[in-house]
Amino acid sequence: MTPQPLVAVDGLSVAFPAGPGPEAGSHPTAGLVRAVDDLSFTLRPGAALGIVGESGSGKSTAAYALLGLHRGTGAHVTGSVRVAGHDVQAADDAALRRLRGGTAAMVFQDPLSSLDPYRAVGDQIAEVHRLHHRGASRRAARARAAEVLDRVGIPDAARRARLRPHEFSGGMRQRALIAMALACAPRLLVADEPTTALDVTVQDQILGLLRELREENGMGLILVTHDLGVAADSVDELLVMKDGRAVEHGPVRDVLGAPREPYSRELLAAVPRITERRQRPAGADADGEVLLEATALRREFGRGKQTVTAVEGTSLTVRAGETVGIVGESGSGKTTLGRMLVRLLEPTGGELYYRGRSIGGLKERELRAFRSELQMVFQDPVSSLNPRRSIGESIADPLRAAGKLGEAQIVGRVRELLERVGLDPAAYHRYPHEFSGGQRQRVGIARALAPEPKLIVCDEPVSALDVTTQAQVVRLLGELQRDLGIALVFIAHDLAVVRQVSDRLVVMRGGRIVEEGPADDVYERPRHAYTQALLAAVPTLERPATTAGHGPAA
Template sequence: MDATPGRAATAPLVEVDGLAVTFPGAGSGDGGVRAVDGLSFTLAPGRALGIVGESGSGKSTVAAALLDLHRGTGARVAGTVRVGGLDVLAAPEPQLRRLRGGTAAMVFQDPLSSLDPYYAVGDQIAEVYRVHRPDASRREARARAVAALDRVGIADAARRARSRPHEFSGGMRQRALIAMALVCEPRLVIADEPTTALDVTVQAQILDLLHELREGTGMGLILVTHDLGVVAGSVDEVLVMRAGRAVEQGPVGEVLSAPAAGYTQQLLAAVPRVDAVREPRPAAAVRAAPDEPPLLEASGLRREFVRRGARTRAVEDVSLTVRPGETLGLVGESGSGKTTVGRMLVRLLGPTAGTVRYRGRDLGALGERALRPLRGELQMVFQDPVSSLNPRRSIGESVADPLRAAGELDDAGVVRRAKELLERVGLDPAWYHRYPHEFSGGQRQRVGIARALAPSPRLLVCDEPVSALDVTTQAQVLDLLGELRRELGLSMIFIAHDLAVVRAVSDRVAVMRAGRIVEEGPVDTVYERPEHPYTKGLLAAVPVLDPRVAGDMRRVRSAA
């Protein structure tokens, strides 16, 4: 990729030529798994490159190779990688230490695993500064840490620098990681999925911040993501990866508006659009009769939590209905109370006040014995299948457990039915005895759906079921839910922070903020003619695939 006009004589900031990364283990003819195969690209100073592709395409492997983070892992790395003129793969350790955090810095996907829970955030940033500026005093390092936090938009930075990671929200933790990356003023920042699982407004803030920092400092940026909407307004060039190879690369506007590779076209076609309804809308094919009584009705729900003697109200006066065969989307930012509402609706959590009626019966008035037959009709698909599946039990046994609890089948019948459910969600029944770690994220989510279907539910509450999946896997899971809804007559409550996904699957939508529903109505009406300022703000923060429109939206947000 060429430098911009006027920079033709400037040496590339990043040069990658013939990069190949092979991990040990069975999988390929040479005795390893080839994660990256013959990749080449360049990045000029001050420019931004987006590396996109599905999970397993090799994106993060490339990002790690830029700082030679594969050294000592057993991975075989070949080719040439130069960052700031340094031959990274051949550099001795002292030079690598100066490169990492000094010349180039990385922002990782999960800030909780990158930040030490035992130390204050400011101390951790100051430590990075002192490693690269050994002559700096503790006072100077702390001042630099506070300045870095202030620079990335942390309010009252001097006080918050003394906070530990668990005292920060998800968006604040990601800002803290960016501050840590910037404290030594690197020439290059590598951001590996920095906005995955963040709600749309926080995601927009992080992307705007990276853009402003690049504009203000002239740093180069490599943004690794599976979300094409994220790269549209954030980078100059885009490189599309599949199975370790580059299938297409070029200016972001050209690649997104007129993709040459079939794979890029497939990725773009799989992206849910907030400005257009997918036709046919997969999960909205079943319509409830308007005069049919609600399947589920919640009235005046309130939920309070008490921590360290302090009372926090998570949900306040929430009322909603779901009719047979209907999908209700529940959207809002992190902390708005969506998941708490979902758990109360299926009685995984009792409300502090209010009622939940299912088929006319007050669930709160039922004892455990009377409630047990209804639990099978109210099922939940959780956000993280890794934490909701027992790693010591095969996926088949996890799906079979609800069947055994019902006691309606003998053991052979239970296994047969569990295999039928695995096949129904698109998994090979022969995988019955495999364990969760042997599956991809999308496959594990299918296992979670199969387990939820085992007791033959009438209402499925899906809590962020596709938030961490790449766009093609996300589309597959959404289509699967749509097929199940049509064939089984399921009602659904679809909880998500991704407004484009919610529009693609829902009949009606309820928008939550600070524990309350601030707007509710038919999904197309709410999206096309939002009334509440909060809803308008959420829609304005959704990434779009047109770089020019994305740039205009960023300028409007900056001026607000």
């Protein structure tokens, strides 16, 4: 007999109030925006389903509906959702609480915002265990927390269970979220972009952990991701979504190997390949002027016995018009180095020169003359933009600080910049929350371009973007570099993206540079064992065609 599906979704639709406006009428719920439209699929016990698509395709919205997380939000949910035989739509609040964590658990995309910053990680996991095991003592719950933290690869788990989230690295926080989800041995794990901000080696470890859990416990997995390489290596079936609807659904080998739908083919075409070489802009000079030179840079955090060295003895040069890619695991010192290069962090030691002049020791007042020429694009555009100010005002800030243009000229310049990065100039008065992730990243690029810099440090500028938006941002940076002659320092954990944009590659580990050279040489003939390990951990779309699946077919 065919076993009962672990998950059965039939005709699921999720709509949100459009809010007041000409298209919605005067009442906030007069108009509805459909985020998920008539979605149906099933998942057998122990199987794994990947849900992929661009930002706004409805992936996460569908995943949240599996655990009834839209209840109380104003969302209009119709259709049938059954998990382990439980009707999620008909369940009361008490039944939903029993379902969440006990039968089905969720790993959210952003672990820092999903964990309570004021409480120890172990206490938060223990709370979940006690909620579903009423007779468990505090000691038993804490022991279970340490056990699952150890299971997901947290070193010295008993001690680290007493630490708070900010004392964990990004990869460790994601592992802690998975540990919390596993505390009650759920039959279903829903993982929403669980590896988005992780470097390739930690990503590989997390995906390996999920495979082990499926094999050991027969746990079902629904993996929401924009990374098709991750999906190729982790699931049995793939569901491709666009505008809230399923456009293709089938075995992962078939969908990735011979997609039927044009949209699926577009997604595949946008995936960066690690074998794809950088196309240098015409007329680019490999021996251009040295813009920035760092010599034996060092940065320490903390005091006394608590001192941690984030960057140690690092030397680097950046020439006009070139792109230097910096890769390495979380905690390797990439971001710390990038912030020191533009003097957002003061070096503890070493020298920093811009066009031959030492700027490493300059005070803020003396440094202002260089601020316009050294800019940065941050990883998270949400936290780097003021939510209470329009994007036009945020972009205008560096222009006003320079004091060289009148107000009308500043507004005109901002509108030109918006158009230059592919946004509507009329969006000047809109706020950050009104834009998608890719659009907000374009706003961050426009702000960095405002003072006409010579060098921009890009810190993980595409890590949270879907493959098509990612390709658009990478293409935009290439066009800007070609047209404006800007030098880029491109920090990222996605080695395929870094290869597409980099002339030279720097590999960091433990705060030091372990390998450096022309990008093609490093990618094709890596000398250091660590570089070889990084490249070996990169997920590829080719794996489904050459290896057996990791679990039963969905």
